[in-house]
Amino acid sequence: MAIKTTELLPSSSPEELKKVLQSVASDWGDVIDDSDALQVIPLKGAMTNEVYQIAWPAKNNGLVRNVLVRIYGEGVEVFFNRDDEIRTFECMSSQGQGPRLLGRFGDGRVEEFIHARTLSAADIRDPKISELVAAKMREFHDLKMPGPRKALLWDRLRRWVSVAKSFCSAKDAKEFCLYTLKDEISMLEKELPNDHQEIGFCHNDLQYGNIMIDEETSSITIIDYEYASYNPVAYDLANHFCEMAANYHSDTPHILDYSLYPGLEDRQRFIKTYLSSAEKQPSETEVNQLVDDAEKYTLANHIFWGLWGLISAYVNKIDFNYKEYARQRFQQYWMKKQELLSSSTIRQKINVNGHVSISQKILSDSC
Incomplete structure (x- = not known):
């Protein structure tokens, strides 16, 4: 035009x-x-x-x-x-x-302008494309970037909690458990794997829209580094797996479908490729350890994007239901917390069929 x-x-x-x-x-x-x-x-x-x-x-x-x-x-x-x-x-x-x-x-x-195709929601679940992404992710994590090689995740989460409190109404602060989130973050920082974790330069937002493929050469390009920083690589893997539940080009882009979250075999295959691309053949123990670590780090990821969605609902004018997106991410956190941390001190709301309820009650009752 x-x-x-x-x-x-x-x-x-x-x-x-x-x-x-x-x-x-x-x-x-x-x-x-x-x-x-x-x-x-x-x-x-x-x-x-x-x-x-x-x-x-x-x-x-x-x-x-x-x-x-x-x-x-x-x-x-x-x-x-x-x-x-x-x-x-x-x-x-x-x-x-x-x-x-x-x-x-x-x-x-x-x-x-990169002459390549941005991936679709379906692409990142395609085994062949997923392997290319896994190898590129390993390359990304190995980059030597400015700044101290230490995890920035926890300080960022605490800062975002303060920001969210400054924007939110009292009703939202209560519904989204803002007054207890800092305790949750401190608990995760202590409980999540840290004695053996690898720190790498992480993208922290590896959804399909930030990945491009040149279909002639099958080369992958990762774009958009707004949230990039040093972090545990298990956290970045967790973020990518969580993004498989999203389709931001649907009629309801804010709705997440966790039936699309990758199963154990898919996560094992991705992480085996990820580790193999470092010119070594990982042992089964190494693969399973990183699979387990990444699964635990989904908890931190749900808080990260839950806070992002809640704050965005107040500051961003783009046509996207940020608050409902945030609600789903926090619901996943409370639903998965006990299962992933295996702690008897953590409560989980279970319905009469033995399944976790995804109603708003989970969110409000878990504070």
Whole structure:
């Protein structure tokens, strides 16, 4: 569609964005002015930012240039430091990972457009694609990145609890157990595996929309590093497994279907590939240990994304039912806690059939 540059995107600084695009085009020998026909394609599925593919005709060879423009979501600075994310982005790029940063403007940036296909919800459960993702994940975790090589998970969770309390109504604070969550986080930090855990540079948001595949070469690219940090690799594996319950391109993108959570054999296969890609053949004991660790870390993951959803309901304007998403993640936490930690001191609500109820009562009664 042909549009004026100043009408290009819902950015608060269209003139600044125009200058960045002009600079990028100039580097490629192209010229963009107000008479140019710019093609704008909104890319769906993002839950933090608004993302667009922008194209214009190249000046000399008749080709079409493509870039990706990312408009930062409102209020996301409560989750991460944008300057830290940009440094991660640039460091990743210098190591041949992900897209290049082409330019920045007030409330967004311009990135290299990767000519590859973003995975679908079904793709990450495809055994062949899953193996490629597992190997790439191992490579990602082995990256040497700035900062101390220690887990940042627990401090981030505690900070988010404070942020959630500052935004939430008294009703939401009670329903989502905000006044007891810090105790839960401290308990998990103590109970989850730590004597043998490996710390790696983790993506922390490895849902299918952040994974791309070049189908000609079968190469995998991991994108979007907003939440990336050093963490236990078991936590990142747990996050990826939990994301298999989601389909953010459905009519109800906030609804999670845990019947799609990978079974034991699928998790074992993924982790065996993950460990094997480090040029060694893992023992059955090593595989099973990491499978068990990852399963326990799903508890921390449910709290992480539960808090994210609850805070986002107050600060983000993207059309997504963040609060219902948060409710489901917290329900999973309370439902799975006893089973995964095997502690007699932890209560679990079970219905008369011996199955865990997923009603809102679980959430409110567990505080």
